[in-house]
């Protein structure tokens with residue numbers, strides 16, 4: 697049985713835990729100062745000092761990044777000899793975490809995970825990065841835990857975590873905003889919000905699933921649904937005829953990446 701200790705279990709920690717619980721072979725302890733309600737079978741404590749003398753194979757950092765310096769040192773003695781720290785904190789580098797937890801324990805395996813919110817329904821995509829102290833057994837353990845949450849992408853350098861964050865970590869926010877604008881425009885054509893929302897979300901879902909199942913490029917898929925002088929061609933010309941959408945999305949990702957770099 698792999699013993700997992702979670703420092704915090706809020707929006708993202710809770711979303712991951714809801715899927716992790718489907719994986720056999722893991723037992724979970726959560727530290728939540730407010731004694732947050734957790735699913736059956738999860739042990740919840742409001743203070744890490746109550747775990748003194750116990751050992752855990754994975755210690756998951758799920759508090760806000762600004763709390764890590766104050767909160768995480770109290771966890772270092774709880775890591776089992778072959779254990780590994782797993783951090784989901786955005787913008788908190790492995791080297792900062794190594795410094796913080798290495799004070800007492802020496803070099804420690806650390807794996808950073810960067811999930812996005814659809815992990816809550818097992819349809820997320822997460823980037824994972826391991827420091828050089830983390831061996832294959834640590835990576836396998838974390839991959840076992842994460843596989844219930846959706847797709848996993850191991851990256852070879854930590855900068856890729858920030859680039860991934862700009863594309864996919866923050867991506868659900870862009871997707872919801874684009875869908876909101878699309879629905880609003882649909883309402884202006886005379887449909888109710890509910891009707892327009894169903895049309896837009898089903899179109900996005902079906903198109904995404906079709907593209908994932910196809911070997912064709914996105915440009916070819918687009919061309920396949922666009923007749924010369926037809927309705928889609930007219931819409932596409934208004935959407936990106938002058939390249940405005942290309943520029944806007946590049947600016948979007950560049951802004952998110954710059955912010956991730958600032959937070960390092």
Ligand SMILES: NC(=O)c1ccc[n+]([C@@H]2O[C@H](COP(=O)([O-])OP(=O)(O)OC[C@H]3O[C@@H](n4cnc5c(N)ncnc54)[C@H](OP(=O)(O)O)[C@@H]3O)[C@@H](O)[C@H]2O)c1
Pocket residue numbers: 703704705706707708709710727728729730731732757758759760761763767784785786787810811812813865
């Ligand atoms: N939200 C996202 O989309 C997203 C995406 C990628 C990465 N992340 C990362 O995930 C981490 C958590 O974010 P979140 O959105 O889940 O935040 P959140 O909802 O505010 O949850 C933070 C958790 O930290 C707990 N906590 C506070 N003080 C603590 C302490 N002294 N000891 C132990 N636990 C403590 C809180 O406990 P109580 O429940 O008792 O208040 C809460 O469960 C962050 O580092 C963030 O960068 C989030």
